[in-house]
Amino acid sequence: MARGAAQQTAHHTHNHKACIEDALTTARDLCAERGVQLTPLREKVLQIVWKSHKPVGAYDVLDELARSHKSARPPTVYRALDFLMAEGFIHKIESLNAYLGCVEAGAPHSGLFLICRKCGATEEIADPKLEAALDQASKRAGFQAERRVVEISGICAQCAA
């Protein structure tokens, strides 16, 4: 199933078209539910971000978008990215200033990202134990956590081999 495919990394041979289709379908469904507009522009941007499992910079999105949308400018892209982030369809990778499709759109969450510095492939993983540890650490400091950024850089399993 597509959902499963979406959770594989870029290294695994997989039908990436299914990843994209799955992401678009999920986004369409959620937008319909929520009564917000997944306009053609926003959908196109989502599709561009999902072109790979590597984080993509806003200006790379712009370059790609401009091929089919001549009037595209930086605000065009940033607005679409802001919308997609607000709806939880993409994440921003802060340590790269780049954006990545979310593999678990819908369920609000702050992901944990494993970023390969060699191939760029970035995997989003969920780890309840880790999230509990994060919550506990905040709590111990009397801190009301609202947003988490957890990004681990290194070498992915495939590049290490």
Place this chain on the structure above:
Amino acid sequence: MARGAAQQTAHHTHNHKACIEDALTTARDLCAERGVQLTPLREKVLQIVWKSHKPVGAYDVLDELARSHKSARPPTVYRALDFLMAEGFIHKIESLNAYLGCVEAGAPHSGLFLICRKCGATEEIADPKLEAALDQASKRAGFQAERRVVEISGICAQCAA
């Protein structure tokens, strides 16, 4: 002792001059040990970053530095920041594009940061349990972790009260 003072947040009344002096002394000692140069310029930048317990942007550093160092330019600041990061005297807060003095300089580590979105005070905490959970999560994915970015934004204890 100064080391203790350095670990308090900006809200706690504390002798912040001791924080700064402690950071500078530690840096001087470590640079001597390591045979690297803590030049007046680098020391001044370190002092500016330590002016508070809030992350400070590179261009804010530049503005401050320029008051005593007219020839300062962006590369001047970024080179100094790069040096200070390489030596482990400051951290970059990725989600803010800003820099913060390290409270545990010397011991190489990637800190966990609690960033108050109201007052800006940012606390660096160490949490072995959390670090173990991070290591375990990476390991489970077959990932060789090299660098960690863990930043939690929210409301600090003092601002919540």
Place this chain on the structure above:
DNA sequence: TGGCCAATGCTACACTATAACAAAGTTCCC
């Protein structure tokens, strides 16, 4: 004295992101 290396000076530029206002499209009510 001259070569080497680290640090800084200096100019220009690349990359990332937002402000502000105008125009066009959508919704919804009458």
Place this chain on the structure above:
DNA sequence: GGGAACTTTGTTATAGTGTAGCATTGGCCA
């Protein structure tokens, strides 16, 4: 259908963050 209210997009300009590349300085050592 008309029209107000709202959302989305167009457009220009600019703010904010970070580097490239080469010149200069100054210390150290052969």
